[in-house]
Amino acid sequence: MKNRIILDSPLIEGNRITYSYHAEGEWQKVFRPEQPFFVEYSADISEIPESIAVIPFLCNTLPISWVWNAEIQVPSCDWDFYHCIEAVKQGYKDMYPSVRFAGTFTAYNIIKNENPRNKGAAAFFSGGVDAFHTLVEHLEEKPVLLTVWGADIKFEDETGWQKVFHHLEKTAEEFQLDYVTIKSSFRLFLNDDELNKKVVESGDGWWHGFQHGIGIIGHAAPITCLMGKSTVYFASSFTSKEKGIITCASDPTIDNHLRFCQVKVVHDGYEFDRQDKVHNITSFSGKTGIAIPLRVCWQSDGGENCCECEKCWRTILEITAEGADAKEYGFPYTKKQLRKFPKIYYDKRNIPPYRRDSVYKRAQDTMRQKIEVTVLPKELQWFYKMDIKKLGYHPIYQFLAGCKRKIKTIININK
Known part of the structure; x- marks a missing residue:
């Protein structure tokens, strides 16, 4: 049986999007049907069109379809996103020449969504060195901060999330910025063990090497389109000096091609190494007197x-x-x-x-x-x-x- 996934019309209710899909073929084993894929925002997104609502789902399943030579079918898709897919796919091909990327994507309606305001920025914010560097470098744009629950903090770690949330809240207050929290099961609805086995020849794992860049960024589509933003910043994890040494799902050859509803994505800070970023952060703090409590640890529970x-x-x-x-x-x-x-x-x-x-x-x-x-x-x-x-x-x-x-x-x- 051919590998295929058919997505129903997303259920959009208040601040939540729930995805219902049917998978066919061998690749069914990479999905966990007992764990629904949902996204919840701290703002009402009920007015977003279906063609935008599908993007978080697509950003987390398209790379899977490419390595499994599978087809994805959706009722509708945003015109900008639909036309950026091949360039994004090419970024993966260039990064992993030993992996075969195939698959097909079918959208029965391709809709040109207008963005009349198309100004201002949003920035993903985890509280680490990369995220704070992007914040201080683009502070004059007053970016809306986007923080995802479900990326590195698990749902059951309520204490950890509350600390992350208060850190976000305090940062937004200190810098006089708006923020949006996003709770997503985008890591839970997939079987990482099966995905890791599928891409073992790449030399990287599924989360780090294939999912976490595009998979996180896709969550920005509903909220930034609704708010009429023009730019989404996603902080770089590595630097141009490490090109060819380290592979990572988040890379300018992938991220910078992403588009939705006339919103562009910028892989930010790639020209700075980590010491440069720390220098800019400490210099900013020293000049302004603004405290910057970094959150970098991925080992401890509790968000500290x-x-x-x-x-x-x-x-x-x-x-x-x-x-x-x-x-x-x-x-x-x-x-x-x-x-x-x-x-x-x-x-x-x-x-x-x-x-x-x-x-x-x-x-x-x-x-x-x-x-x-x-x-x-x-x-x-x-x-x-x-x-x-x-x-x-x-x-x-x-x-x-x-x-x-x-x-x-x-x-x-x-x-």
């Missing part, structure tokens, strides 16, 4: 920075390198946590070579240029002084690796 994981400490180093106090940016680390710090960085499982060279070397170089080693807490001075090439290579790991090689040699000799 754990100050224990690699990403937290990576950010602490970058802030410290700029001569700023990381505790003032949402990282209340303790001396006990400082003492654990070296163990994280000597473990090669935490520090792949590309990150050591592109991230930690930049942080160390910046640190050496801008501050004296004596300014640092004693527990951080080792990073300032060390040979950066040794990151990820603790003597104990080298010793264990040597023992493993000797054991293999003994086994081979005795064969």
